[in-house]
Amino acid sequence: xxxxxxxxxxxxxxxxxxxxxxxxxxxxxxxxxxxxxxxxxxxxxxxxxxxxxxxxxxxxxxxxxxxxxxxxxxxxxxxxxxxxxxxxxxxxxxxxxxxxxxxxxxxxxxxxxxxxxxxxxxxxxxxxxxxxxxxxxxxxxxxxxxxxxxxxxxxxxxxxxxxxxxxxxxxxxxxxxxxxxxxxxxxxxxxxxxxxxxxxxxxxxxxxxxxxxxxxxxxxxxxxxxxxxxxxxxxxxxxxxxxx
Numbered sequence: 677x678x679x680x681x682x683x684x685x686x687x688x689x690x691x692x693x694x695x696x697x698x699x700x701x702x703x704x705x706x707x708x709x710x711x712x713x714x715x716x717x718x719x720x721x722x723x724x725x726x727x728x729x730x731x732x733x734x735x736x737x738x739x740x741x742x743x744x745x746x747x748x749x750x751x752x753x754x755x756x757x758x759x760x761x762x763x764x765x766x767x768x769x770x771x772x773x774x775x776x777x778x779x780x781x782x783x784x785x786x787x788x789x790x791x792x793x794x795x796x797x798x799x800x801x802x803x804x805x806x807x808x809x810x811x812x813x814x815x816x817x818x819x820x821x822x823x824x825x826x827x828x829x830x831x832x833x834x835x836x837x838x839x840x841x842x843x844x845x846x847x848x849x850x851x852x853x854x855x856x857x858x859x860x861x862x863x864x865x866x867x868x869x870x871x872x873x874x875x876x877x878x879x880x881x882x883x884x885x886x887x888x889x890x891x892x893x894x895x896x897x898x899x900x901x902x903x904x905x906x907x908x909x910x911x912x913x914x915x916x917x918x919x920x
Contacts, residue, residue, distance in 0.1 A: 683712040690715040693723060750776060763789050767800065770807070779811040796827035802836045809839060814846035834864045842872065850880055867893045867911035874918070890915040 687707050694703045699722055707714040753769040770785035786804035794800060801824040808817035821840045824831065841856035857873035864870070874889035893915040897908050905912065 683715075687711055687715045690718045690723070694718070697722075746776065750778075763794050763800075767803065770803065774803075774807055774810065779807060782807045783811065796824075798824055798828040798831040798833075798836075801827075802833060802839075805836070805839060805843070809843055809846070812846075814843045817843040818847060834860060834869070838864060838869050838872070841869075845872075845876060850876060854880065861889075867897055867908045867915070871911045871914050874915070878918070887919065890918050894919070 691704050691707050693699070694701065694707070703718050703722070707718055710717075750769075750772045753765070753772050757765040757769045766785045766789040770782045770789070773779070773782035773785065783804065786800060786807055789800050790797065790804065801820055805817045805820040805824070808814075808820060818840065821836060821843065824836065837856065837860040841853050841860055844850075844853035844856060854873075854876060857869065857876060861869040861873045870889050870893050874886040874893070877883075877886040877889070893911065897905050897912045897915075900908075
């Protein structure tokens with residue numbers, strides 16, 4: 677495409693942007709009076725700041741920084757924690773440790789956060805259980821979730837319930853895990869719980885029931901479509917493979 681057509685298109689794009697976003701109309705005169713250069717000045721002065729402050733741009737910049745320096749956030753959070761040993765700072769640093777695979781440090785931080793008025797905080801106990809699970813310590817994960825339930829009988833979390841079922845399975849306690857999977861699969865928002873339940877049923881020799889569950893997953897995801905289907909792609913594919 678000839679360069680002059682590209683410049684004309686860029687000028688028109690910027691001029692339309694001026695009108696649509698209700699910028700001062702003098703920008704239109706600048707863009708038209710100085711083709712190419714006027715639009716470039718407008719883009720740098722008005723459009724670029726908006727793009728850089730958009731959620732998508734911020735996420736892209738943050739992702740690039742993490743790729744270049746994976747421990748950037750960890751160092752910043754560690755500095756905050758060194759400055760002020762608060763529960764909030766402990767939790768934030770522990771989450772980052774968990775993301776980076778610093779499991780022992782994450783567990784220690786979560787354990788330290790469970791003190792005083794936060795001794796039985798359900799969110800911290802759940803996070804500690806996740807850390808134990810990630811570290812492969814299923815016994816402590818299960819125990820922590822049982823303590824959570826005993827200390828907070830009104831606390832409800834589909835994620836914690838699914839983690840409990842998975843932890844029981846990790847311990848090799850299949851017969852205890854099955855009813856937990858069945859219960860959580862009834863109200864878990866995504867397809868993961870039903871897929872995991874079906875997989876364990878199949879391992880337990882209950883192929884027919886597992887087959888029905890995989891079919892339910894596929895029907896439900898197909899019916900929902902759109903963003904939900906994209907978010908459930910992993911479990912949708914697992915269900916498909918297990919029906920093949």
